[in-house]
Amino acid sequence: MGDLLGVAVLGAGHIGADHIRRLDRVVSGARVAAVADPDLDRAKMAAAGLAGVTVHTDPVAALDAPGVAAVLIASPGPAHEEALLAAFARRLPVLCEKPMVPDSTGALRVVEAEARIGRRLAQIGFMRRYDAEYRRLKALLDGGGLGRPLMLHCTHRNVSSPAGFTSAMLVNSSVSHEIDAARWLLGQELTAVTVLRPTPSPGAPEGLLDPQFVLFETERGALVDVEVFVNCGFGYQVRCEAVCEAGSARIGDEHTMVVTTGGTAREEVAQDYLVRFADAYDREVQAWVDAARRGQVTGPDVWDGYAASAVAEAGVRALDTGRRVAVDLAPRPELYAVDSR
Ligand SMILES: NC(=O)C1=CN([C@@H]2O[C@H](COP(=O)(O)OP(=O)(O)OC[C@H]3O[C@@H](n4cnc5c(N)ncnc54)[C@H](O)[C@@H]3O)[C@@H](O)[C@H]2O)C=CC1
Numbered sequence: 001m002g003d004l005l006g007v008a009v010l011g012a013g014h015i016g017a018d019h020i021r022r023l024d025r026v027v028s029g030a031r032v033a034a035v036a037d038p039d040l041d042r043a044k045m046a047a048a049g050l051a052g053v054t055v056h057t058d059p060v061a062a063l064d065a066p067g068v069a070a071v072l073i074a075s076p077g078p079a080h081e082e083a084l085l086a087a088f089a090r091r092l093p094v095l096c097e098k099p100m101v102p103d104s105t106g107a108l109r110v111v112e113a114e115a116r117i118g119r120r121l122a123q124i125g126f127m128r129r130y131d132a133e134y135r136r137l138k139a140l141l142d143g144g145g146l147g148r149p150l151m152l153h154c155t156h157r158n159v160s161s162p163a164g165f166t167s168a169m170l171v172n173s174s175v176s177h178e179i180d181a182a183r184w185l186l187g188q189e190l191t192a193v194t195v196l197r198p199t200p201s202p203g204a205p206e207g208l209l210d211p212q213f214v215l216f217e218t219e220r221g222a223l224v225d226v227e228v229f230v231n232c233g234f235g236y237q238v239r240c241e242a243v244c245e246a247g248s249a250r251i252g253d254e255h256t257m258v259v260t261t262g263g264t265a266r267e268e269v270a271q272d273y274l275v276r277f278a279d280a281y282d283r284e285v286q287a288w289v290d291a292a293r294r295g296q297v298t299g300p301d302v303w304d305g306y307a308a309s310a311v312a313e314a315g316v317r318a319l320d321t322g323r324r325v326a327v328d329l330a331p332r333p334e335l336y337a338v339d340s341r
């Protein structure tokens, strides 16, 4: 056990429990050393059967538990800033789920805190960068064979949204993935957002503006559109088509099994992200563990987390006002001059 990276997992809900299973059974080089959740029963349930793990209701206490050398934050977004700053104070490497910090002012405080330390401690959980299809698309665009990307057309559909999901969360939780993916794929910042609101689907909870159509502009004149529909009822579908000067490339269609029987062929559609992006989460967490054991941090950085929050915040204002809203980014600290994109 001594050589394994001891991880404190903060938040034992939907994705936290899945990451605990992943650290225990899929990823090599790590073990779960502590689990924290204000809901003690949930923490205990997620830690059941694991050896040498302590359970806590106080997330900060978990950081000081025996054997903890790294932190995986899987609590709700508003709790991330406190957890990140506590991990930074202890110089612990962190993998923090998206959104890094939902409000851009808090996100900037995290950037400033890490920049003051002068080295990277946090990787942000934008797992699409670890998905095989997204990586192929990125390699194709970087190769330049299709020319300059002009547009990205994106689809992001969930079967249903969890209780308490708000209209703003379609932008700052769900579309935060497309915001990061677009910045990464295009190598450009997003500069303005417009959000259109079609008549809500009868399948959406009362009052939820679902679906939405989000349009981003980029610093070098590309456009990115996203249909986000979190109560579509029929499947988890994430697609992205890049339209370039000399061709187009689309991902997200074939991540499925085709069953042929009785004269018809039927395609199975993933029902949630834990299935669709299972491999990406595995690669993301393995990369984090491997880097932490080498004393490094790689992958999406806190600047990416901040930029996503600033763009999403502009998006929420665009949703509320019906207007185009420009994105206002703070100056990028020297530590993030080497672009993680
Ligand atoms: N990368 C991805 O695809 C996904 C990312 N997420 C992100 O992961 C985070 C958690 O989401 P879910 O697991 O879906 O939520 P959830 O609501 O299922 O679980 C959150 C858990 O955190 C606990 N909690 C609340 N405050 C806490 C605190 N201060 N410290 C520790 N635990 C606390 C809650 O009691 C609950 O058990 C969110 O930021 C969400 O956006 C969630 C799903 C997928």
Ligand SMILES: O=C1[C@@H](O)[C@H](O)[C@@H](O)[C@H](O)[C@H]1O
Pocket (backbone or CB within 6 Å): 158, 173, 174, 175, 177, 230, 273
């Ligand atoms: O991060 C995620 C959730 O929090 C979000 O609510 C879903 O819309 C995304 O598909 C999923 O990847």
